Amino acid sequence: KVSTDKVSTDKVSTDKVLADKVSTDKVLADKVSTDKVSTDKVLADKVLADKVSTDKVSTDKVLADKVSTDKENNFLIEKIKIQEEQIRDLKEQRRNGKEQLDIKDSQIAQMQNLLDQQQRLALQDKKLLEEYKSEINELKALKMPQEDMKDGSSIRGEPQEEIERLKAQLKLSEEERNKSKEKEPVKTESKKWWQLWK
Numbered sequence: 001k002v003s004t005d006k007v008s009t010d011k012v013s014t015d016k017v018l019a020d021k022v023s024t025d026k027v028l029a030d031k032v033s034t035d036k037v038s039t040d041k042v043l044a045d046k047v048l049a050d051k052v053s054t055d056k057v058s059t060d061k062v063l064a065d066k067v068s069t070d071k072e073n074n075f076l077i078e079k080i081k082i083q084e085e086q087i088r089d090l091k092e093q094r095r096n097g098k099e100q101l102d103i104k105d106s107q108i109a110q111m112q113n114l115l116d117q118q119q120r121l122a123l124q125d126k127k128l129l130e131e132y133k134s135e136i137n138e139l140k141a142l143k144m145p146q147e148d149m150k151d152g153s154s155i156r157g158e159p160q161e162e163i164e165r166l167k168a169q170l171k172l173s174e175e176e177r178n179k180s181k182e183k184e185p186v187k188t189e190s191k192k193w194w195q196l197w198k
């Protein structure tokens with residue numbers, strides 16, 4: 001009987017150990033289940049927090065990108081305005097430069113006309129001077145025979161009328177010369193054409 005009691009006691013003890021083990025397993029299973037639910041909840045909370053954080057970051061990034069884009073747009077608009085102002089200034093400078101070139105062209109044309117006029121007047125003066133010299137030489141030639149003549153007759157045999165006609169012609173040419181001098185402006189200084197711009 002003792003051995004049965006011992007076996008019984010061992011069996012009870014084994015049952016007790018098994019019951020304790022089952023109980024421990026159940027506790028562990030409950031704990032694992034609770035831990036799993038807890039872990040799932042924590043993971044779900046973490047995923048939700050990450051999603052909210054990501055959404056917030058995405059929203060912040062979109063807002064930052066929008067602010068950055070707005071700043072870039074404002075910068076580009078200002079740059080365009082500055083370039084348009086520069087274009088207007090360049091067009092104005094071009095228009096002013098063209099006007100100045102037109103003025104200079106007209107001044108050059110006027111200077112060319114004045115130069116041509118001066119050259120024509122110089123040529124005309126030269127011709128008149130040559131005419132006067134020839135007339136003076138003719139008069140000198142006429143005066144010399146008169147001084148040499150004592151009786152009033154010409155040495156060359158020229159008639160007195162011819163002498164009078166030449167004297168009258170000389171007088172007329174002197175009067176024409178005086179009239180042309182009155183019409184011409186008085187030249188203060190004679191300049192060559194290339195010195196006009198100095």
